[in-house]
Amino acid sequence: xxxxxxxxxxxxxxxxLFVGGLHGDEWMHTSALLESLDxxxxxxxxxxxxxxxxxxxxxxxxxYYEGYGRDLVAAIEEIKPAIYLELHSYRDFYGLTDSRxxxxxxxxxxxxxxxxxxxxxxxxxxxxxxxxxxxxxxxFEIPAGDDRSQKLAKELLDFTKDCVSVAxxxxxxxxxxxEQGRRAIENYRRFYGL
Numbered sequence: 001x002x003x004x005x006x007x008x009x010x011x012x013x014x015x016x017l018f019v020g021g022l023h024g025d026e027w028m029h030t031s032a033l034l035e036s037l038d039x040x041x042x043x044x045x046x047x048x049x050x051x052x053x054x055x056x057x058x059x060x061x062x063x064y065y066e067g068y069g070r071d072l073v074a075a076i077e078e079i080k081p082a083i084y085l086e087l088h089s090y091r092d093f094y095g096l097t098d099s100r101x102x103x104x105x106x107x108x109x110x111x112x113x114x115x116x117x118x119x120x121x122x123x124x125x126x127x128x129x130x131x132x133x134x135x136x137x138x139x140f141e142i143p144a145g146d147d148r149s150q151k152l153a154k155e156l157l158d159f160t161k162d163c164v165s166v167a168x169x170x171x172x173x174x175x176x177x178x179e180q181g182r183r184a185i186e187n188y189r190r191f192y193g194l
Contacts, residue, residue, distance in 0.1 A: 006075075007047040009039035014164055016043065017081035018157070019072060021050035022088060023057055023064070029089035029144045033153055040161045046079055048072075059086075059123040060105060069126075076130045084131065085160055086122055086139040087153070096120075096141055108187035111180045115152045116143045119173070119184050121191070133192045136166040 020034045021027025031049035039045060052068045065073060076084065090096055096118055101109040110118035118141035121127070131137055140156060142149045163169045173181040 005048070005050070007035065007049065009037070009045045009047070010043055012043050014043040014082035015079055016040065016045045016083040016085070016161060017048070017076065017079050018045065018085045018087065018161070019048045019051055019075075020087040021048075021052060022059060022069075022072070022086060023052060024055060025053065026089040026144070027051075027053055029142065030087045033142075033150060033157060034087060036154065037157060037161055042162075042164065045161050046075075046081070048075060059126065060107060062125060064123075065125060065129065073126070073130060076126075082136060083160070083163060084122065084135070084137045085157075087157070088139060088141045089144045090118075090141045091144055093118075093143065102191070108191050110139075110141055111184040111187070113152070113156075113173075113177050113180050115148045116146060117141070117149050117152045117156065119180070121188050124191075134166075136163075136169065138169070 018034055020030035027050040034047045034049040037045065037047060051072055054068055057064045057067060059069065093116060096110040097112060099109050101107060107124060108120065110120035112118055120139050120141070122137045122139045127133065127137055140153060142153045159172055160169060170185070
């Protein structure tokens with residue numbers, strides 16, 4: 001079953017879209033966090049707390065966007081967010097953070113900020129289909145069932161929902177996590193040739 005109910009908070013620009021539950025049962029670890037958010041200080045926040053609960057298909061595969069990922073693409077095309085965020089949950093920390101991920105999966109490794117909360121880019125398939133490489137798109141990964149990481153993820157979501165630009169977000173990440181932030185930015189720039 002695909003569930004694309006939305007919560008809309010605030011109004012006007014910038015428009016933000018935060019999405020969770022992109023596949024499998026990860027919605028059980030991410031939806032409540034997204035649903036707990038308040039309206040941004042300025043602009044609009046649209047939340048899709050649970051895109052689907054159907055079987056896991058990687059967002060790194062074209063077939064994801066030919067299946068239930070079509071609802072995600074349609075939402076992006078309709079909302080045209082200036083800020084796009086995906087909240088995922090994981091069980092394989094090393095698979096996501098391994099420096100060989102670029103060779104094995106074709107995408108850069110996620111970077112741990114702290115408490116096993118990871119930051120990285122969204123799928124290049126979705127980015128190329130719906131966004132430019134300069135658009136503000138970010139993906140957070142949290143470990144399934146870890147209370148400490150939930151607290152940090154909530155702080156990051158609260159900050160990001162009030163961001164109005166990539167520069168503001170990067171300033172925050174680099175001031176709070178200088179080494180991790182530089183690594184994440186470097187991974188991104190190298191991958192996209194910027």
